[in-house]
Amino acid sequence: MRVVTASEMYAIDRYTIQQIGMSEESLMENAGQAVATVLLERIQPAQRVAVLAGTGNNGGDGFVVARVLKSYGYTTDLWLIPPKEKVKGAAKKALEIYENSGYEVKNYIGNEKEFIEQLRHYDVIIDALLGIGINGALRSPYKEIIEKVNEAKELVVYAIDVPSGIPADGGAVETAIQADVTITIQYPKLSAYTFPTADYYGELIVVDIGIPPLSLEKNAEFRRLWSEAAVARTLPVRKRSSHKGTYGKGLVIGGSRNMTGAVIMTAKAALRSGAGLLTMAVPDDVYPVVATHIPEVMYHPCSSLNGCFAGEIDLITLDVDAIAAGPGMGRTMGAKSVVQKVLCQDVPVVLDADALYFWNDYVSIIRERTEATILTPHPGEMARMLGVSIDDVERDRFGIAKQFAMSNGVYLVLKGPYTIVTTPDGKQYVNTSGNPALAKGGSGDVLTGIILAFIMQHDNIQEAICNAVFVHGKAADALVEKEHSPMDVLATDVIEAIPQTLFSLYKKGASYQKQR
Numbered sequence: 277m278r279v280v281t282a283s284e285m286y287a288i289d290r291y292t293i294q295q296i297g298m299s300e301e302s303l304m305e306n307a308g309q310a311v312a313t314v315l316l317e318r319i320q321p322a323q324r325v326a327v328l329a330g331t332g333n334n335g336g337d338g339f340v341v342a343r344v345l346k347s348y349g350y351t352t353d354l355w356l357i358p359p360k361e362k363v364k365g366a367a368k369k370a371l372e373i374y375e376n377s378g379y380e381v382k383n384y385i386g387n388e389k390e391f392i393e394q395l396r397h398y399d400v401i402i403d404a405l406l407g408i409g410i411n412g413a414l415r416s417p418y419k420e421i422i423e424k425v426n427e428a429k430e431l432v433v434y435a436i437d438v439p440s441g442i443p444a445d446g447g448a449v450e451t452a453i454q455a456d457v458t459i460t461i462q463y464p465k466l467s468a469y470t471f472p473t474a475d476y477y478g479e480l481i482v483v484d485i486g487i488p489p490l491s492l493e494k495n496a497e498f499r500r501l502w503s504e505a506a507v508a509r510t511l512p513v514r515k516r517s518s519h520k521g522t523y524g525k526g527l528v529i530g531g532s533r534n535m536t537g538a539v540i541m542t543a544k545a546a547l548r549s550g551a552g553l554l555t556m557a558v559p560d561d562v563y564p565v566v567a568t569h570i571p572e573v574m575y576h577p578c579s580s581l582n583g584c585f586a587g588e589i590d591l592i593t594l595d596v597d598a599i600a601a602g603p604g605m606g607r608t609m610g611a612k613s614v615v616q617k618v619l620c621q622d623v624p625v626v627l628d629a630d631a632l633y634f635w636n637d638y639v640s641i642i643r644e645r646t647e648a649t650i651l652t653p654h655p656g657e658m659a660r661m662l663g664v665s666i667d668d669v670e671r672d673r674f675g676i677a678k679q680f681a682m683s684n685g686v687y688l689v690l691k692g693p694y695t696i697v698t699t700p701d702g703k704q705y706v707n708t709s710g711n712p713a714l715a716k717g718g719s720g721d722v723l724t725g726i727i728l729a730f731i732m733q734h735d736n737i738q739e740a741i742c743n744a745v746f747v748h749g750k751a752a753d754a755l756v757e758k759e760h761s762p763m764d765v766l767a768t769d770v771i772e773a774i775p776q777t778l779f780s781l782y783k784k785g786a787s788y789q790k791q792r
């Protein structure tokens with residue numbers, strides 16, 4: 277499933293109409309019919325429905341929906357918010373068809389009191405007020421209407437395309453429909469995967485209105501959801517003849533006197549995720565503590581200074597296939613020196629947490645690297661690396677991530693709900709798993725371990741990273757689906773949930789793998 281911006285959606289619509297030859301009216305009819313099909317399955321015949329329609333084509337979708345619901349015998353009122361003469365183009369045509377079918381329109385203007393009075397008597401609201409064409413702050417009377425709908429908590433609200441009032445590409449929200457369900461036309465919009473806008477969507481359902489894929493290919497950048505099916509299809513299969521070396525010799529670098537746990541979690545997660553052989557490089561001060569925790573790894577104690585890396589690491593002797601550096605390593609000159617040495621190795625490198633701290637000192641080395649560099653910042657780290665505010669990052673996660681990954685030639689994993697993986701050539705993948713149980717110290721360390729293990733087992737780095745991000749979130753989902761609340765989950769629980777998550781993904785993937 278692809279994700280689009282509002283301007284891409286307009287370009288897709290235009291292309292479909294002008295180049296492919298479908299009429300705007302037929303697209304609107306398809307949209308309304310597709311939305312109505314979902315509604316007919318969900319709304320009970322005894323429920324009273326109000327369709328609230330605005331000036332634009334979103335209102336046009338609403339006219340079609342109202343007509344279909346009425347034709348199926350649903351008690352449905354169509355409230356037209358603007359004066360009728362403001363409705364133009366395909367929407368005007370849809371309104372004419374509605375009226376020619378013998379159905380009545382309720383005009384909001386002049387009947388504002390009746391509208392407020394009636395609102396208590398409805399069970400379901402269909403929000404066809406504003407779609408992706410919203411411009412600037414909400415104007416009257418939309419603002420007041422939306423506030424009234426949101427106040428009526430007992431109403432079930434279905435939004436068409438986007439909840440009215442939110443910017444389609446994401447950003448700040450002042451007033452917007454708080455939908456229970458949003459039925460999006462053809463492709464989800466960026467705002468469904470950025471915050472705070474995503475909070476207004478409720479359940480997201482995408483309906484197909486028959487736009488040919490060619491129109492998408494011609495008019496939209498590559499941005500897609502990475503779903504469970506994609507993971508199941510691309511998980512690598514172990515060969516019977518394989519041995520531990522087949523699955524990579526990984527190196528995890530991290531730890532300091534104040535933070536011994538992070539690197540342990542990274543290493544455990546890497547082992548649970550299939551790393552063939554794993555070595556941990558830690559400051560020798562903390563080595564005795566770390567070494568008692570994982571019997572399965574080898575150790576490479578490094579010289580330490582005040583409990584942190586002093587700066588030396590013998591990477592030649594270690595001879596590894598991939599490296600993850602950062603968890604708990606501290607923000608010292610010694611740590612910086614270790615990371616610089618790591619970046620000079622011709623193997624894929626994952627940099628996380630403290631290994632991102634001296635970003636400006638690594639940029640030039642990273643741009644010269646030929647092997648993959650994978651950076652996994654959370655929004656705070658991303659903001660710091662770019663010298664902008666966290667709000668700036670959150671407002672334009674997709675744009676910022678793409679610009680950063682392409683200009684530095686890195687794989688960027690911009691974490692958070694709906695983590696975005698961006699490849700060096702600018703392709704973007706939105707993760708669909710995970711929940712707020714992961715909002716706890718240590719979650720990121722676990723992810724780093726999974727990424728390290730997956731990139732060693734998979735030829736395709738993008739698929740490996742996307743799968744790792746998905747498995748991480750899915751493990752947390754599995755925990756809160758049974759036995760855990762979102763509050764009590766620990767990062768170590770997430771590690772222990774990796775086996776059941778992989779087990780179920782492999783079961784789902786078995787049919788794909790047989791086909792290979």
Ligand SMILES: NC(=O)C1=CN([C@@H]2O[C@H](COP(=O)(O)OP(=O)(O)OC[C@H]3O[C@@H](n4cnc5c(N)ncnc54)[C@H](OP(=O)(O)O)[C@@H]3O)[C@@H](O)[C@H]2O)[C@@H](O)CC1
Nearest residue numbers: 304307332333334406407408409410411412413414415437
């Ligand atoms: N072929 C297609 O294109 C298809 C499109 N489709 C559907 O069309 C939707 C996009 O339609 P759109 O472009 O007409 O915009 P839309 O969101 O309905 O509203 C625009 C109107 O809103 C108003 N308005 C704007 N800002 C405002 C504000 N801040 N506060 C208050 N009012 C504001 C402004 O009205 P005005 O100010 O001029 O009175 C403007 O005219 C899309 O989401 C999908 O549902 C589907 O049917 C598939 C085929």
Ligand SMILES: Nc1ncnc2c1ncn2[C@@H]1O[C@H](COP(=O)(O)OP(=O)(O)O)[C@@H](O)[C@H]1O
Nearest residue numbers: 691692693710711712714715717718719720721
């Ligand atoms: N509300 C949330 N929903 C989904 N995933 C989340 C949420 N909060 C955090 N995460 C995930 O948890 C991880 C947190 O990483 P990070 O902030 O680096 O943690 P730490 O540094 O404490 O290990 C990321 O993978 C992030 O995507």
Ligand SMILES: [K+]
Nearest residue numbers: 406436438440
């Ligand atoms: K809407």
